[in-house]
Amino acid sequence: MRYLVHYVEDVTERVHAEAERARLVAALAAERGQLRAALLQAMTPMALLVGPEHRLELVNDAYKRVSGGRDVTGLTYREAFPELEGQPFFDIQDRVYATGEPWAATAVPVRYDRLGAGLEDAYFDLRYEPVRDAEGRVFALLSYGVDVTEQTRAHLAAERERQRLAAVLEHLPVGVTFAEAPAGRHSVSNPAAVAIWGVVPASPEVAAYSRDFVGFRPGPGAPGSPEEAARRIASHEWPLARALAQGEVVQDELVEIERPDGARRLVSLSAAPVRDADGRVDGALVTSVDVTERERLLAESEAARARVTAVLESIGDAFYAVDAEFRFTYVNRRAEALWQRCREDLIGRHYWSEFPAAVGSESYRMHHQVMSERRPVHYETISPLTDLWIDVSIYPEAGGGLACYFRDITARKTAEAAREAAVARAEGARAEAEQANRGKSEFLAVMSHELRTPLNAIGGYAELIELGIHGPVTEAQRTALARIQQSQRHLLGLIAGVLDYSRVEAGAVTYRLADVPVGEAVAEAEALVAPQLRAKGLGYAWSGAPPELHMRADREKLQQILLNLLGNAVKFTRPRDGVPGRIEVACTVDEERVHLHVRDTGVGIAPEQLERIFEPFVQADQRLTRAQEGVGLGLAISRDLARGMGGDLTAASVPGVGSTFSLTLPRA
Structure with missing residues (x-):
């Protein structure tokens, strides 16, 4: 048996609900359609940015126009405007989307491709509004803004102009004030005006002070008699009063003011009335210059001018002044006397017209040179006007x-x-x-050569005899031969010195300059005089020099000088009171020179002889019984050689104590 089960469900409410939902959806769609149509047709640039990536889902034509003609619909904001990277807009959109808080600002600077012709600076009044769904979640942003670029640029330009004007007024050395009608209250003053008038706009004392602003009395130099000044006081015809009450333009009038601090100043005042739209005087623009110091300086200048005039009239020099056209502006009494012309007849007259004899002269050329080059000249010439020698100075x-x-x-x-x-x-x-001296030098050179030949023969024959070539030689004869050879060598040395001196004096010496180690040069000279030092039992000390220290010298000439100095020290140094004599060589250095000092404990040199020992044929000990031999050329030759190498040779001495000879040469 089959059963039929019939189940019935009441869906009336659901059907009604679905119908209502369909109606609402339709209404919402219609509303969205209307919103979309309104957004697309709006004159204000608007766009709908959907999702966290801010995709431009809805873009109206106005937005496209300010986007440089680009159609950015469907692109994310970063894709649409990559040039905004580094500017704050991406971060602002993320923040509004995340927090749901709207954001708005005016005259926002934006650098982007505004017209499709490249990046430029623009300005917008911008607003980002969050858009929520039915559950209240933010799912989009509504972006809209107004392009205010031209207005903002105009405003910025006006602001820059205002700032420039304020800066100009701030730094103007002239006082600028706006004085309000009718009392002349200072409503605007730049720092220079504050310093001149002694009041600051809106300060407590301004009101009382400005009531008296129109009543300052005329200062010294103002036009008009005392009676005229009294009349102006009674009728308030003061510069600022005329500008405020009568609308008169006032130009550079001198007034004396007494500031609130009691200081009295002279002020040059100008005022121009400022009128409102109805033509009534609303105030006056006042410019003022404190001329107190200028007037004082003018007075001092006049006094100085009077003093200068008095000086020019009293000096022994003739003086005159001419203007740029060579017309006399001043002639003093001395010039009148020399020219024999009255100054009243010259002032205002043309120089070359009054003195035609001077045209083409040296004075004529010099006057025109100073006039064109504006540089002073000083010269001496024979005056074409007086036939006298004159010393002339001309100044522009x-x-x-x-x-x-x-x-x-x-x-x-x-x-x-x-x-x-x-x-x-x-x-x-x-x-x-000098010709005679050159003849003497040439004679010495010739005689030196002539004397060396027989002396060399004497020495040669003496050696032959000593060797027994001409027969046996006794001890007495050998002693005599030794003395002959010693005398021959000494005489050869004297002749060699004379020859060297003649060559130095004649300028025939050549110098081969090189960098010579100081220590090596002293050591070589020391080795050559060591036998003499030992023979006389003299002490010797060398203070030493750094291995890298070099002097610029001719090595052969340097050796000749050092040997002469050391030889002289050995020659004139002997034991004193049982104490052996001593010779010391020291070295000192400065930035450019090396100094070698040879000191001895010898007999010393008398002060009257110290200046002459470098002269040729001069010896400190000139007695016929002197113990030392020589013709007195060694020091003269040594100093000339030192100077020839760019140095010098000097001496200091104390009789009975010793002498110091200092050789100075350039440091390498």
């Missing part, structure tokens, strides 16, 4: 003219001519003396 003046001083130097020129003749005679005598 700031105003374009010239200031000229001149004096009569005829007596001095006469004396100079006489002196020059005497100098010429002296030069002739000196030339004759």
